[in-house]
Each structure stands twice: as C-alpha cells, then as structure tokens.
Amino acid sequence: MHSTHSLPIGDDVHTKDYKVQLSVHGEELDSKTIIEDVSRGFFAFGAFYKLALLALAALFAVGIVVFVIRAADGLGDASRHQWDYLAAVFAFIVSAAGCAPLIAVALRMTRNHWRRPISRIAELYAVVGLLSLLMFIPLLRVLPPIDGRRTLWFTDEFPGAPVWWNFFGLLGLVIAGLALLFVSALPDWLQTSRRGQGFRAGFAGVFAGRWTGTEAQWKLHRAVLAIMGAFYFLLLIYMLSIINTDFVMSLVPGWKDAIMPAHQALTGIQSALALVLITAFLVRTFGGYKKYFPMEVFWSSSKILMALCLLWAYFWFAAFMTFWYGRMPVEQTILKTFMFESYFIPFLINIFCSWLIPFFGLLMWNPVRKSVWGPTLASCFILVGAFFMMVRLYVPAFNIEDVTAFSLETVPAAVTPNAGDIFIIIGALSGAVFLYMLAAKFIPIISIWEMKEGLLYQRVRTLFRSRFLMVGKPD
Amino acid sequence: MAKKELMGLFTDAGYAAEAGDALERAGLTKNDYDFLTDTPYPEGALGERHISHKIYVFPFIGAMLGLTVAILITAGTQVSYPLITGGKPVLSVPAMAIISYEGTMLGAILFTVLGILFESRLPYFRKRLYDDRITEGYIGLVVEVDDSKVSDVERALTQAGAVEIKRAAA
Numbered sequence: 001m002h003s004t005h006s007l008p009i010g011d012d013v014h015t016k017d018y019k020v021q022l023s024v025h026g027e028e029l030d031s032k033t034i035i036e037d038v039s040r041g042f043f044a045f046g047a048f049y050k051l052a053l054l055a056l057a058a059l060f061a062v063g064i065v066v067f068v069i070r071a072a073d074g075l076g077d078a079s080r081h082q083w084d085y086l087a088a089v090f091a092f093i094v095s096a097a098g099c100a101p102l103i104a105v106a107l108r109m110t111r112n113h114w115r116r117p118i119s120r121i122a123e124l125y126a127v128v129g130l131l132s133l134l135m136f137i138p139l140l141r142v143l144p145p146i147d148g149r150r151t152l153w154f155t156d157e158f159p160g161a162p163v164w165w166n167f168f169g170l171l172g173l174v175i176a177g178l179a180l181l182f183v184s185a186l187p188d189w190l191q192t193s194r195r196g197q198g199f200r201a202g203f204a205g206v207f208a209g210r211w212t213g214t215e216a217q218w219k220l221h222r223a224v225l226a227i228m229g230a231f232y233f234l235l236l237i238y239m240l241s242i243i244n245t246d247f248v249m250s251l252v253p254g255w256k257d258a259i260m261p262a263h264q265a266l267t268g269i270q271s272a273l274a275l276v277l278i279t280a281f282l283v284r285t286f287g288g289y290k291k292y293f294p295m296e297v298f299w300s301s302s303k304i305l306m307a308l309c310l311l312w313a314y315f316w317f318a319a320f321m322t323f324w325y326g327r328m329p330v331e332q333t334i335l336k337t338f339m340f341e342s343y344f345i346p347f348l349i350n351i352f353c354s355w356l357i358p359f360f361g362l363l364m365w366n367p368v369r370k371s372v373w374g375p376t377l378a379s380c381f382i383l384v385g386a387f388f389m390m391v392r393l394y395v396p397a398f399n400i401e402d403v404t405a406f407s408l409e410t411v412p413a414a415v416t417p418n419a420g421d422i423f424i425i426i427g428a429l430s431g432a433v434f435l436y437m438l439a440a441k442f443i444p445i446i447s448i449w450e451m452k453e454g455l456l457y458q459r460v461r462t463l464f465r466s467r468f469l470m471v472g473k474p475d
Numbered sequence: 476m477a478k479k480e481l482m483g484l485f486t487d488a489g490y491a492a493e494a495g496d497a498l499e500r501a502g503l504t505k506n507d508y509d510f511l512t513d514t515p516y517p518e519g520a521l522g523e524r525h526i527s528h529k530i531y532v533f534p535f536i537g538a539m540l541g542l543t544v545a546i547l548i549t550a551g552t553q554v555s556y557p558l559i560t561g562g563k564p565v566l567s568v569p570a571m572a573i574i575s576y577e578g579t580m581l582g583a584i585l586f587t588v589l590g591i592l593f594e595s596r597l598p599y600f601r602k603r604l605y606d607d608r609i610t611e612g613y614i615g616l617v618v619e620v621d622d623s624k625v626s627d628v629e630r631a632l633t634q635a636g637a638v639e640i641k642r643a644a645a
Contacts (some may be wrong), residue, residue: 031513031612154570155560157552165577172581179588191513191610198548210605214617218515220594223530227587231534235580276481385495452514452612474517 010363017078021460022113024469026294034451038188039195041288042444049437056434063427066420071138080142084398085421087139087247094132094170095240095268096275096383097432100125102236103276104184105229105267112302114472116454117292120447121283122276123184125440126177128432133174140166141189148404152245161248162198171244173235180228183221186211203442212463227349244393251397252337254330256406257383259319264393266315267354270308271386274379277301277310279436281376283445292446295372302375305382306363313355330407336398342414346392353385479625481610482511482604482641483616483632494635496616501631511615520612523595532584541582544593545575553581604643613638 019028070082104122107115128173146156151163154365160168186208193205211217241261248264249255277298283292322337323331357380368374399415400408417425457472485491491510498508505524510516550570557565608617617636620628629640 031610035513035610055577056530056564094481152573154567155558157558158549158570158574159552161574165574168581169577172577175588176584179584179591183591187513194607194610197506212605212615213511213513213609214509215512215516215518215523216509216522216528216593218512219518219526220528220530220591222515223528224587224591227530227534228584231584231587235577235584449514456514456516472573 001333002429008410012391014466020180020458021080022116022454022458022469023294023296024460024467025296027291029291029455031450031452031455034446034448034455035191035195037233037289037292038444038446038451039192041446042192042441043198043200045441049441050285053434053437056430056437058428059430064422064430066423066427067138070420070424075138075141077142077144079414081399081401083139083142084395084415085417086135086424088387088390088394089425090132090135090139091243091247091394092271092387093128093428093432094133094243095264095387095390096271097125097128097238098127098132098173098177098236098280099265099268099272100276101180103272105180105225105232108225109229111473111475112300113454113458114296116281116450117175117236117297117446118276118301118442119450120184120188120445121279122272123177123181123447124436124439124443124445125275126174126271126437129174129177131428131431131435133157133170134392136167136170137246142226142398144403146249147251150256151250152242162242166242166246169235169239173232173239176228176235178234180225181443182207183224183228184447185443186221189212190445191448196355200253200442203367209438216352222265231397240268248393251400251403252334253403253405254401254409257319257333258323260317261323263312263315263319264389266308266311267386267389270312271383273301273305273308274382274386275443277305277375277379278383281372281379284372287445291449293372295370298372298375299370302363302369302378305375305378306359306369309334309355309359309363309378309382313359315354316351333408333411336411337408338392341411343396347390349388350385350392353381354389355385357381358385372407412437477622478619479622480498480604480643481618481620481625481628481632482606482643483618483635483637484606484608484641485614485635485637486612487615487636488512488516488521490636491616494616494632494637495522497631497635498616498628501627502624502641503618503620503628507620508616511609511617513610514614524575529596530587530590530594533586533593536581537589538583541578541580542575542584544582545578546571549574574577595628604641606639606641 019030019033021028046165067086073079100122102122104115104119143163146162147151151162153165155161158165170453190208190211190213193201193208195201216436241264244261249257249260280293280297284290290445293384318333323335337343358381362374362378363369364379395415396412457474459470460467461470478617483491483494485494485609495505495510499505510521512522513597528569550566559568563570604615604617606613616632618628618632633641
C-alpha cells in the first residue's frame with residue numbers, strides 16, 4: 001500500500017511510463033524513449049556517415065599537404081603574406097566554433113527550456129578548438145616582432161609577449177571548452193555505455209568513470225558547468241579581442257579602433273548561433289531526431305539571431321562613422337582598403353550576408369522566424385558573411401609589408417586566393433567538420449540528461465480553448 | 476560489524492522519496508542512503524540530505540596563484556630592467572593588465588579542472604551498484620547498512636514500492 005505524497009514538481013513526475021509533451025507542436029516523450037532514440041543514433045554508424053568522414057578526412061589531408069609544402073619555403077615574418085588566407089580561415093573557425101559552446105552556456109544560465117535539444121550540439125564545437133590551436137601555431141610564427149609597431153602589449157620586454165601569451169590564452173580556452181564538454185557528457189556516457197557494445201560503448205563506460213547519478217554528483221555537475229561556463233565566456237571574449245588586435249589592427253600602421261576587436265567577438269557569437277542552428281537542422285533532418293527539434297527551438301533562436309544581426313550592423317556603423325567623419329588620411333586609406341576599394345566585393349558579401357539579407361530579407365518577417373527553414377537559411381547567409389568578414393580583415397593585414405610605418409599611406413591592391421590558398425581553406429573547414437562529426441560518434445549529440453530534465457518541468461495543458469506549454473521554474 | 480549495500484529500484488520519484496522517509500523511520504540517517512537518478516532533480520525534491528562540495532575554492536585559489544605569478548613576471552621584468560616606454564611609469568598597470576588578466580584566468584581554469592578530478596574522486600575503480608533501468612527513468616535508492624538491519628531495510632523498501640532490491644557487498 002503506497003502512501004500518497006506530493007513533490008514540489010507535481011504528482012505526475014517522471015514515472016517510467018508517463019509521456020510528456022515538451023512543446024505544443026512537439027511529440028510526447030519519456031525517459032525510455034529518449035535514451036533509446038539517442039543511443040540508437042549514437043551507436044549507428046551508417047555508410048553515408050563513414051563516407052562523409054572519409055571525404056572530409058581526404059580534403060583535410062590535402063590541406064595539410066599543401067600547408068607542409070608551403071611551410072617548407074619558410075615560416076617567418078618574411079613569408080607572412082603567404083599565410084593570409086590561413087589566417088582568415090583560422091579567424092573564422094576560432095570565432096564561429098569557438099563561440100559555439102558559449103551558446104550552450106548562455107542559454108543554460110538563463111534557464112530556458114527550448115535550448116535543451118541544441119545544448120550538446122553547441123558544446124561539441126569545443127572539440128574544434130583543438131584544430132584552432134594547431135592552426136594558431138604557424139600563425140604565431142609569422143607574427144612580426146613587436147618592436148617598432150603599435151601593439152596592445154605595450155612592450156616586448158615581458159617574457160613570452162605576445163606569442164606565448166597568445167598561445168597559452170587559446171590553450172586555456174580549449175581546455176575550458178573541453179572540460180565543459182567532458183563534465184556535461186559524463187551522465188550521457190554512463191547511460192549510453194549501458195545500451196551498446198563494442199569500442200565506443202567501452203570508451204563511454206571508461207569515461208563515465210564512477211558516475212552513477214547520485215545527488216552529490218548532480219550538485220557538483222551543476223556547479224562545474226556554471227563555473228566553467230563563466231570562465232569560458234571570460235576567456236573567449238578576451239582571446240577574440242587579442243587575436244583581432246595582434247593579427248589585424250597591429251599589422252596595419254595607423255589603425256586605431258576600439259570597436260573592431262569587439263566587432264569580431266560579436267561576429268563570432270552571431271556566427272556561432274548560426275552554426276548551431278545549421279547543425280541542429282542537419283541533425284533534425286538527417287539524424288532521425290526530428291521529434292527532438294520542434295519548431296520552437298528555431299523560432300526562439302531566431303529572435304536572438306535577429307538581435308545579433310542588428311547589433312552587427314550597429315557595431316559596423318559605429319566604427320565606420322568614426323573613420324568617415326574623422327577623415328584623416330590614414331582613416332580614409334583604411335576605409336578604402338578594407339571596405340570600399342581593394343576588398344569591396346568581400347565587404348559587400350559581408351554586409352549583405354551578415355546583416356541586410358538575414359535581417360531585412362528573412363528574420364524581420366514573423367512567418368519566416370516561426371519556421372524551421374527560415375532561421376536555418378538566415379544562418380547560412382550569416383556564416384558566409386562571417387567568413388568574408390575575416391577575409392576582408394585578415395588578408396589585407398597579412399599583406400602589409402612595412403608594419404612599423406607611421407601610417408598606411410597607400411591603398412594596397414587586393415590579394416585573391418591562389419590554388420594553394422583554396423586547398424588550405426577547404427582543408428581547414430573540412431578538418432573542422434571532420435573533427436565535429438567524429439566527436440559526435442563518441443559523445444551523444446543530444447544531451448540526454450538535459451532532455452530528461454525537461455520532462456520534469458514542462459507540460460502542455462489545455463487552457464480554455466487552446467493548449468499551452470506550462471513551464472516550472474525550480475530556481 | 477560488516478556493512479551491506481542494497482539498492483531499491485523505484486518506478487516513480489515519489490515512491491523513492493517515500494522510501495527515504497521510511498528508512499529514517501526504521502532508524503537510518505540521511506547519510507546512510509543515496510538516490511541514483513538519470514537526470515538532475517531539483518535540490519531537496521527527493522528529501523535527500525544537504526550535500527556540500529568545495530569546488531568553488533579551487534578556481535579562487537587558482538585565480539589568486541595565476542594573478543600572483545603574472546604580476547611577478549610583469550613587475551619583476553620591469554623592475555629588473557627598468558626601461559621607460561612612452562614616458563609612462565616603469566610599473567604601469569595598463570601594460571601589466573593584459574597578462575595579469577590572462578594569468579588569473581589560466582590559473583582559475585587549470586585549478587578548476589584539478590578541482591573536478593578531486594571533488595569527483597577520480598579515478599575510481601570500485602564497481603558500484605547500478606541498474607540499467609535507471610537510464611529509463613527508474614530511481615535507485617542505495618542504502619549502506621549493517622548486516623543486522625538488512626531485513627528491516629528490505630521490508631521498508633518493499634513497502635514503499637520498490638520493484639526490485641539488489642544486493643552487493645559493501
């Protein structure tokens with residue numbers, strides 16, 4: 001005979017057979033369904049997936065070969081101009097993939113529920129940080145000495161400034177991202193290791209370690225995610241600002257701009273959300289997880305994406321206005337170089353894809369926002385825009401010959417990518433996707449514990465003539 | 476006296492919470508039992524004991540150490556080789572701020588990683604009581620109890636609605 005009881009979260013909590021609808025437009029789910037679905041997807045390793053991995057690995061390898069051949073000619077300040085497109089693609093990867101875990105952190109901190117299906121998708125991009133770190137090493141080697149040029153570091157007397165501090169900063173960011181991912185994945189590793197066999201189940205079991213889901217472990221889990229998330233955010237914005245300052249503005253004589261480093265950080269956050277949405281769309285469409293991604297996930301994300309598009313425009317306009325009104329010769333030269341003459345086409349692509357098309361063409365309209373395809377399409381444009389922003393910033397900066405001059409006197413000609421550059425770009429992007437897809441076969445791409453947590457706090461209930469989502473707020 | 480580890484398996488969180496109360500009525504304390512769940516329940520929802528950890532101490536110590544090392548590096552360099560740059564003081568905060576900030580962050584992050592390992596008591600090689608059904612939403616209630624009380628505990632768990640009771644030598 002069971003006595004009646006009443007938990008703060010209601011009587012119908014989390015029973016084995018109790019199915020919960022997580023959104024008005026979504027399907028009913030329960031714990032068993034979630035673990036079975038995610039485990040099935042996790043252990044499935046289809047021919048198409050393997051083929052994609054193989055193709056990406058091949059492209060990545062070609063990129064590495066081209067890099068090695070080019071590096072054989074020299075890897076120093078004298079050959080800096082050869083690494084302009086590598087710098088651009090590195091900046092794109094470190095901004096977009098580097099900011100992606102921040103999406104999970106921010107949405108988790110704000111305690112919203114629609115983030116649950118995309119949390120792990122965002123966190124998993126921490127793995128791409130390893131590639132960023134590897135790409136950063138040659139770029140640090142070609143960075144010219146501080147002596148004689150404007151720099152944020154003020155002096156080259158400090159041991160390791162700027163190269164080693166740059167490296168350790170990015171290393172710290174990668175460690176923080178991976179620690180965040182590791183802790184977040186612990187409960188899922190335990191649960192999936194019990195559902196499969198073979199190497200990956202063994203791997204998950206080993207990594208789950210002593211995790212069994214005691215209350216003490218969950219409490220520590222919560223605390224670590226909060227602490228690591230905060231650290232990741234604090235170091236990420238710093239690193240993106242430092243990278244922009246050291247690898248763009250500091251290489252262009254006379255460029256003084258307080259907005260540009262923050263603008264790159266903002267572009268990173270914008271492109272990271274776009275990246276997460278595109279990945280969510282792919283996982284939803286091709287991964288067999290359609291019921292886990294109701295339209296609300298895209299609709300809610302699109303509002304943030306729209307705000308970020310507006311913010312991007314504001315940052316660009318604020319920087320542009322300062323130079324345009326200033327009208328000093330060096331400011332005019334910088335405007336002509338980076339926007340209106342040499343790199344006018346990349347600039348046009350950038351401004352259209354980062355702001356005009358996604359905002360005015362797509363996200364401004366409610367029916368587009370309130371769909372799965374709308375925010376995804378806007379995200380595709382945003383990623384293209386972010387890439388061309390890095391091209392128009394990093395390529396000209398890496399081609400400035402005299403970085404110690406007082407100011408940029410003449411407008412340099414545009415440098416278009418040669419075959420080697422294109423292979424390096426494709427190789428780097430393929431490498432990033434390859435790492436991500438490989439990681440998704442060792443860490444479940446849907447956060448099982450977070451999805452199940454959603455079952456505790458969400459119910460769809462009838463109110464008068466319609467059905468609405470009721471959300472519980474435990475803290 | 477030898478200790479035994481038991482685990483009651485419940486289909487419902489409410490029954491599991493009720494079982495915890497029943498164990499206390501049977502003379503056990505909150506330290507004698509623990510809940511195993513597949514998702515984080517709100518703190519206190521199952522009536523578990525208040526649990527504390529010291530994870531917050533690690534980043535704080537790491538940050539302090541990192542900041543100290545960074546200041547020693549920057550200030551030490553300036554003092555050992557005092558070159559006046561741009562007419563600014565030899566020990567100027569803006570020049571030291573960047574490295575100090577990064578040193579603080581790196582110290583905090585590395586010590587937090589150490590804190591995770593320490594607070595999680597990793598690595599851990601002992602096999603713990605578990606049941607795969609917990610991954611499907613069942614609640615496990617693990618009890619560590621003296622041999623003499625095993626039957627009382629089993630009775631309490633069964634009466635509270637345990638669908639199965641597992642045993643392991645503690």
